[in-house]
Amino acid sequence: MTIPTVQFLFDFGSPNAYLCHKVIPRIEKRKSIRFDYLPVLLGGLFKLANNRSPMQAFADIPSKMAYERLEMKRFITAHKLTQFKMNPFFPVNTLVIMRGAVAAQRLSCMPAYVDAVYSAMWEQGLNMAEPVVIGQVLKAAQLDAERLMLEAQQPDVKDGLLASTQSAFDRGAFGSPTFFVGSEMFFGKDRLGQVELEIARVAAV
Secondary structure, eight states, rough: OOOOEEEEETTTTTTHHOOOOOOOOHHHHHHTOEEEEEOOOOOHHHHHHHHHHHHTTTTHHHHHHHHHHHHHHHEEEEEEETOOOOTOOOOOOOOOHEEEHHHHHHTOOHHHHHHHHHHHHSSSSSOSSSHHHHHHHHHHTTOHHHHHHHHSSHHHHHHHHHHHHHHHHHHTSSSSEEEETEEEEEEEEEGGGHHHHHHHHHHHH
């Protein structure tokens, strides 16, 4: 049995990445596997890939935007993600919290950090571009807010986020949520079924 490497390229600013984050544990349990969370800066990735957010790309196509909302509602209903609500400050500048994710990775508190920030963004509707709010959220989650935010400002952490974003682009990524099962790339929350199938295929080899 081969245990595949599964990566989840995420930015807290993507509501679809949040929805994936809530479903991933169920796949992990079914497949006895762990997803590796890889922070990327979505704005930087968009620039590298000459991409835009759906809100910008389809702004002049009302029927497309209406369908995107319908598709999201269906996903939320299917997976019973009743805590989700659209952030009133969307789009949120996620530079600080994404640097914080890299810092949390290095300080071995990534799962708790990710849970706390995703909850603040897409369940509590907080403005996670504000340092004071970020600090309050991290303290409420019993994380060392001061240490995390100090670490997030270190040059090697900033460079680490830039490097992971560049690497994602070099591998073909153009947005978030993106998944890699080995070298196979899958984009979007609606590809989670394909991700699970690929995990099973590789594991059977």
